[in-house]
Amino acid sequence: MPGLKDVKNKIEGVSKTSQITKAMNMVASAKLRGAQERMETFRPYAEKFAEAMKDLSGGTNSNQPLLEVRDVQTVELIVVTSDRGLCGSFNAHIISKAQKLINQFEVEGKEVSLITVGNKAAQAFRRSGKIRESYKDIMSTFKMFNARAISQSATLNFLSGETDEVRVVYARFLSMAKQRPTEETLLPIKPLEQEKGAKTGTAVEYIYEPDPEQIMEALLPLHLNVQVYHAMIEVAAGEHAARMAAMDNATNACGDIIKELTQLYNKARQAAITGDLMDIVGGAEH
């Protein structure tokens, strides 16, 4: 039977931990609200952008260098994770998804290079020797120019022929409880298929200035920014949701442990009292 004092100390310790996890949960939920707001404000932009791209790609024949499909020898992965840990298996899932892709590409005899976004991805792949560039401590700032730097770097590498394909690995924010690791092909850009059916018939004839081909050329790099930025805000929202869930679990677990320990403490105390009584009774009989 452990000593009374030990058990009491342990209960105190655990309850302090639970205070911390509770606080972290609340902080994460506040941050999640901010991140979700950002997703909301970004959505109209992304949607309108996709619409315009669709309109444009209908009218152009793709001899844009960014649409060029090559025989794939080298692949670049942009792995987007959070900067901080303590959010359950959120980052681990993204990283294992990326690792699986790397393994798959290597089996196929392709060379893989990495751009890591977020501290956790950089840590995970530090020893692999594949990291070409890594961006750290930028997940909390939500600046479009961060995304711009990343997509520019990937684009230049693609255009110079260093890489034949660029993919982005991130976690899609599906709901509070669910974030799914996803990979998307960034480059070459797939020409967006016009939806078959009546929709094209109603489309208005636009006056283009300059011609669609040139607008496309101006918009494609922006389109990449949009996609990278999108991945980043999805991960940011996912991170906070995952942390909320993890901290909620931790707080509950603390509660359970405290309950068990309290029982243990009461038992120990009772045993001590009983022992004392026996002594007193035993002493009185003599």
Place this chain on the structure above:
Amino acid sequence: MAQIHLEVVTPHGQIVNEDVDIVTAPGVEGEFGVLAHHAPFLSAIKTGTLVFKQDKREKFLMVSSGFAEVSNNKVTVLVETAEFGHDIDVNRALRAKERAEERLAQAQAHAEDLDRIRAEVALQRAVARITVAQRTSL
């Protein structure tokens, strides 16, 4: 006067959403003005000043690269950044301008393509910010 609806959308939210008399935007092929009931039109936008007039009051907006779409008596401008003059930190823009000019001079000496382009873009943005800030305060 017949009005046209103007919407300016950036990744960080909607900046403008109102009915205006006229919109003048910096297209890549030169400035263009849009009045009410304009024909459907799509143009790429470069960094510069977007002007819109409302009740004889002109408002200036610094915009960076993106595009504008005109259809159904509505102008939708999608740009990466859009800032009103009073939101612009002029001193910061001036510093950015100096930095960009410095970088441009260095880059030209070494003829490095990427750095030059980046510096040029940064310079354009800084100049656009300063212009907008000045025109707003006039």
